[in-house]
Amino acid sequence: MNLKKILMAGSFLVTASATTAMAADCGISEGRLSIVGNEFPAIQTVGAAAQSCDGLTEAKANLTADHQKINLAGMQGDPAEYTTAIVANSSIVALINEDVIRPLDDLIAAHGQNIPKNQLITINGNVMAVAFMANAQHLLYRKDILDQIGIEPPKSYEDMLAAAKMIREQGILANPLGGPYAAGWNLAQEFTNMYLGHGGSFYEPGTANVSINNEQGVATLEMLKALSEYMNPDYLTHDSNATSAEWEAGNVALMHMWGSRSGRLMDAEGSTPQVYENTMVGAPLTVGGGDKPASTLWWDGWTIAKNISDEDAEATFKAMSHAISPAILNDETMGQAVWMIEGYTPAAVNDGVFAAISMGTTPYPMLPQHGLLHTALGDNIADFLQGKESAEQTLADIEAAYIAAAKEKGFVN
Amino acid sequence: MKHTAFFWFTLPSAAAMLLFIFFPTVSIIVQSFHVAHEQVIIEVENCGPFGCTTATAIDQEATAELREAEPLGQFAGLDVYKDRNHLAVNEFAQLWADRESLGGFVSDLMNLPFYKALGFTLTYTFIVTPLTIVFGFIIAVAVNSAARTLRGPLIFFTLLPNIVTPLIGGLILFWMVDARGVIGTALRWLADDPGLSVKADTGLMWSMLMVYGVWSSAPFAFIVYYAGLQTVSQDTLEAARIDGATRWQQIRHVVIPHLLPLTTFIALIQLMDNFRVFEPIISFNAQAHATSLSWAIFNDLGGETQQLSSAAATSVLTVIGVAILLSPVLVRTYRSYGKA
Numbered sequence: 001m002n003l004k005k006i007l008m009a010g011s012f013l014v015t016a017s018a019t020t021a022m023a024a025d026c027g028i029s030e031g032r033l034s035i036v037g038n039e040f041p042a043i044q045t046v047g048a049a050a051q052s053c054d055g056l057t058e059a060k061a062n063l064t065a066d067h068q069k070i071n072l073a074g075m076q077g078d079p080a081e082y083t084t085a086i087v088a089n090s091s092i093v094a095l096i097n098e099d100v101i102r103p104l105d106d107l108i109a110a111h112g113q114n115i116p117k118n119q120l121i122t123i124n125g126n127v128m129a130v131a132f133m134a135n136a137q138h139l140l141y142r143k144d145i146l147d148q149i150g151i152e153p154p155k156s157y158e159d160m161l162a163a164a165k166m167i168r169e170q171g172i173l174a175n176p177l178g179g180p181y182a183a184g185w186n187l188a189q190e191f192t193n194m195y196l197g198h199g200g201s202f203y204e205p206g207t208a209n210v211s212i213n214n215e216q217g218v219a220t221l222e223m224l225k226a227l228s229e230y231m232n233p234d235y236l237t238h239d240s241n242a243t244s245a246e247w248e249a250g251n252v253a254l255m256h257m258w259g260s261r262s263g264r265l266m267d268a269e270g271s272t273p274q275v276y277e278n279t280m281v282g283a284p285l286t287v288g289g290g291d292k293p294a295s296t297l298w299w300d301g302w303t304i305a306k307n308i309s310d311e312d313a314e315a316t317f318k319a320m321s322h323a324i325s326p327a328i329l330n331d332e333t334m335g336q337a338v339w340m341i342e343g344y345t346p347a348a349v350n351d352g353v354f355a356a357i358s359m360g361t362t363p364y365p366m367l368p369q370h371g372l373l374h375t376a377l378g379d380n381i382a383d384f385l386q387g388k389e390s391a392e393q394t395l396a397d398i399e400a401a402y403i404a405a406a407k408e409k410g411f412v413n
Numbered sequence: 414m415k416h417t418a419f420f421w422f423t424l425p426s427a428a429a430m431l432l433f434i435f436f437p438t439v440s441i442i443v444q445s446f447h448v449a450h451e452q453v454i455i456e457v458e459n460c461g462p463f464g465c466t467t468a469t470a471i472d473q474e475a476t477a478e479l480r481e482a483e484p485l486g487q488f489a490g491l492d493v494y495k496d497r498n499h500l501a502v503n504e505f506a507q508l509w510a511d512r513e514s515l516g517g518f519v520s521d522l523m524n525l526p527f528y529k530a531l532g533f534t535l536t537y538t539f540i541v542t543p544l545t546i547v548f549g550f551i552i553a554v555a556v557n558s559a560a561r562t563l564r565g566p567l568i569f570f571t572l573l574p575n576i577v578t579p580l581i582g583g584l585i586l587f588w589m590v591d592a593r594g595v596i597g598t599a600l601r602w603l604a605d606d607p608g609l610s611v612k613a614d615t616g617l618m619w620s621m622l623m624v625y626g627v628w629s630s631a632p633f634a635f636i637v638y639y640a641g642l643q644t645v646s647q648d649t650l651e652a653a654r655i656d657g658a659t660r661w662q663q664i665r666h667v668v669i670p671h672l673l674p675l676t677t678f679i680a681l682i683q684l685m686d687n688f689r690v691f692e693p694i695i696s697f698n699a700q701a702h703a704t705s706l707s708w709a710i711f712n713d714l715g716g717e718t719q720q721l722s723s724a725a726a727t728s729v730l731t732v733i734g735v736a737i738l739l740s741p742v743l744v745r746t747y748r749s750y751g752k753a
Contacts, residue, residue: 069715089461094717099473124457124470131462183701208454208469233613234592237698297463340462363463368452368471371717379526379712382701386615389524397524400504404496408722410449410487 026322027111028055031315032308035061036071037086040260042133042337043300046086050323056315068094075100080305083316088300089364090371092121092129097368101128101303107317115321119340121301123366131301132324133337135260136361137193138295138352139282144274145172145253153280157194157223157287157294160254164230167253177230178246178255181385182239188377189296193256194220196362197287197294208369208411210402213395219288221384221391228385236382250275256285256295259353263335266349281348283355295356296364299340369411376401438732445493445725447486450479486722493726500730501525527730530704533619537705538687538738541626545683546676548627549634554664556635557642568639575632583696586625618702625693630686634679641675642668677742684738689731706731 033056037043047061062070062082068091074081075095085095095101103126108115112130121129139160141153149167154160160177167176180186195202200216203209228235232246244261246252248271257265264270266279284293302320304313326343334345338353346354376398384394406412453475459468495502504525512518522528556567574582589596590611601609611617645668653663691707694700700708706727713724 068717072719090717094719097471097718099471099477118462120460121462122458122460124455124459134462182698206456206469232592233608233610235613236701237612239698299462357463363461363466366459366466366468368454368469369718372720375712375716375718375720379700383524386701393524400497401526404498405718405720405723407496408448408489408493408720409718410451411454413451 023054024049024052024322024327026053026055026318028053028315028318030055030057030311032056032058032083032312033060033316033319034058034081034083035063035086035302036067036074036082036084037061037063037302038067038088038300039063039065041263042260042333042339043086045328045333045336046132046302046320046323049328050319053319053322056319059319067091071095072098072100075305075307078307079309079312080307083305083308083312084302084320085305086300086302087129088135088298089121089366090298090374092301092303093366093368094371095303096123096128100306102306102313103127104130104304104317107304107314111314111318112321114325116340116342119301119324121299129301129303130320130324131299131340133260133300133339134353134357135258135298135300135338136284136295136353136356137189137256137258138284138293138356140247140255140257140262140265140352141280141282142253142275142278143280144278145176148172153282154254154285155283156289157197157227157285160285161226161230163254164227168230173251173253175230175232175251176253177227178238178243178252179227179231179235179257180238180240180243181224181228181231181235182242183236183382184378185374186239186378187236187381188374190224191220191377191381192364192374193294193296194223194287196296197285197290197292199288199290199292202365202370202373203367208367208406210373210399210406213392213399217395218391221381221394223287224381225385236385247271247279248275259350259356260337262352263349281350281352283352283359284361293356293359293361295361297356297361298364300337369406369409372405372409372411373398373402376405441725441728443485444722445729446488446490448489448493448722449486450476450483451487452476453479489722493722494730497525498723499527499726501527526704526709527727530706530709531734533703534688534690534705534734536619537623537626537690538684540623541630541687541690542680542683544623544627545630545634546679548631549679550638550672552631552635553638553642554668556639568636571635572632574629575636577629579629579692580696582629583625583693586621586628587697590621612697612699615702618697618699622690622693622697622699622703625697626687626690630683634683637675637679638672641672645671677746681739681742684742685735688735688738706734 033050035047035050037047043063047063051059051061053059071082071085072094075085076098080100085101087095105127108127115130119131120127121131139153145167146153146163149163149170151163151166154163164176167173179190181190195212195216198216198219200212200214200220202212204211232238232251238246240258240261243255243257244265247255247265250272262281266276268276284295286292287294304316324341326341329339329341329343335347335349338346338350380394380397380401383389383397384391403412453472454469455472457468457470459466494500497504505522508518508521523532552571556564556571559567588594591597592610597611600611601607611621649667650663653667658666689707690705691711694703694705694708710724710727713720713727
């Protein structure tokens with residue numbers, strides 16, 4: 001056997017031991033675990049750790065980017081197919097609205113005393129979820145290109161536009177800006193960030209009556225359009241994956257992007273050293289002279305289904321608690337997310353999310369009707385960006401589409 | 414056939430149709446007449462890793478009582494059909510009353526989601542269906558005149574677009590027309606415009622979707638016509654040749670009349686299929702430029718809050734649309750059978 005073969009055999013062994021998590025004692029004697037959740041490295045780590053618990057009669061996980069299309073249906077049956085759903089602060093709302101997840105207070109009192117209080121998501125006095133990581137959109141920039149034009153990393157979207165203008169005029173990149181601007185959910189999220197950055201509020205106080213057709217709404221749309229003029233002309237089809245690909249291809253110098261993606265953009269895979277060695281993380285940007293970042297804070301956490309037996313709920317609770325315990329942190333998992341787990345040491349890649357937290361970024365709104373507004377935003381903003389209609393018309397369309405949907409769902413009369 | 418034999422013969426398919434077509438249709442019709450209960454909203458304090466905020470939530474106990482009383486939700490009659498996200502009756506009337514020109518009225522109408530979707534759906538249907546038939550016919554005639562040994566491989570390759578899963582076929586084309594893809598780069602070079610992007614331009618995106626539609630369904634028309642060509646009477650063709658008919662005259666006066674019933678069949682199937690255009694819009698990420706009725710249903714069900722009644726209403730409108738579209742062909746077929 002030559003040296004190369006020995007080395008390869010060794011690396012196979014390492015991979016094998018890394019993927020086959022050791023069976024863990026989580027204090028479970030019987031019960032079912034069935035996870036549904038989004039698919040990215042941090043959640044895969046949590047899912048694998050939960051499934052490694054001893055004593056589960058059944059342990060499976062369905063991790064997919066389409067999780068929110070199936071989690072509600074999978075939890076409405078009795079018994080529910082999924083005993084736990086991994087959700088974020090937007091997607092938990094649909095589960096609470098339909099009353100398919102259970103309060104966790106008694107399980108925490110009995111088995112969860114070591115979960116830190118700041119991880120508990122409390123709604124109306126009941127713990128409904130346990131968060132394990134934080135996420136936010138923030139700046140990513142190419143240090144080499146900013147050095148070349150001789151400016152500091154931008155602090156606001158106005159700075160970003162000025163930098164983009166210089167990069168284009170000096171012929172370094174034709175389309176120096178990037179961002180997940182795909183029409184639909186992504187574009188609606190960009191509006192949400194920018195609108196909050198302008199200090200806007202989505203509803204008349206205390207009601208579900210939408211109110212975005214105002215100065216901040218117009219300023220938000222105009223900023224999105226100004227930014228889009230420095231993007232790849234296909235930007236309306238670019239979701240987070242396509243945006244990351246553009247970055248790794250070296251076509252983009254500045255973008256506002258998800259913290260959970262920055263690890264992949266800074267590692268040595270999928271790109272050239274010129275790009276990944278110069279990829280730097282910055283704080284989220286402000287806009288229009290405001291002091292709150294034009295971004296939103298997110299948590300990811302797990303919930304437990306209502307329509308399952310108490311034994312299954314207890315087993316699932318213990319397995320998921322184990323899956324977010326300090327035991328899961330190692331060299332490989334440490335950089336996957338901004339973990340809210342004791343023993344977590346942040347790396348440079350996580351600075352953006354921490355900056356978002358320390359700058360007092362607004363959390364994404366957790367309101368029962370907000371999913372409808374997000375859909376209405378995603379369906380209508382592209383018309384303005386393509387120059388088909390005025391900002392006021394687009395905002396009026398969004399309001400009208402939301403009101404029709406909210407009437408159907410019983411939120412407004 | 415005796416009545417009892419006929420009964421037992423059709424029972425399995427009748428039962429399947431009842432179960433898989435009739436009941437679901439009734440269910441969506443019932444759903445489309447109902448809306449959710451008025452939500453009982455309470456003010457709550459939400460706490461989490463980022464601090465506490467005052468927010469609202471649905472009062473589950475009160476909602477459970479409402480659901481118990483009326484499990485289907487509130488009866489709304491045609492309200493969902495008439496709202497802005499569907500037929501937009503009030504907005505339509507308003508636009509008609511305020512119109513300055515017919516063109517202006519149509520362009521304002523295209524700002525309403527249902528009419529925007531209908532606009533693309535109908536354009537797609539009426540451009541793709543005839544092109545599919547024409548291309549299918551040309552390919553069938555061409556393959557039929559190829560050497561016998563070549564026909565097997567030719568048929569296989571011609572059928573490929575129809576064999577490939579629509580979503581995958583769409584994705585392949587999506588990356589080929591990308592600004593850095595093979596077709597995208599070629600188009601830039603041909604048009605001598607470095608800024609040209611198929612995905613950024615509504616007109617080009619529509620053409621791309623239609624090219625995809627013809628590409629993926631022409632093989633269906635081809636295989637039906639090819640089968641039909643095997644039944645063309647050789648005697649008639651020979652007689653035509655002896656009379657001095659050119660190849661075009663043979664096709665025009667012998668082949669085409671012979672294949673006419675098949676054309677009706679293909680037109681029916683294609684009208685139905687094209688009216689439900691969906692996959693290319695998803696694979697091309699085209700929703701900023703083109704939406705269809707099926708896409709609207711998908712969008713209602715895929716959001717964080719599912720809009721079941723809205724999706725049900727659009728489904729019923731789609732069924733009605735298909736029925737209207739097919740009625741001329743169906744009436745014609747019915748009449749010709751009546752004569753025979």
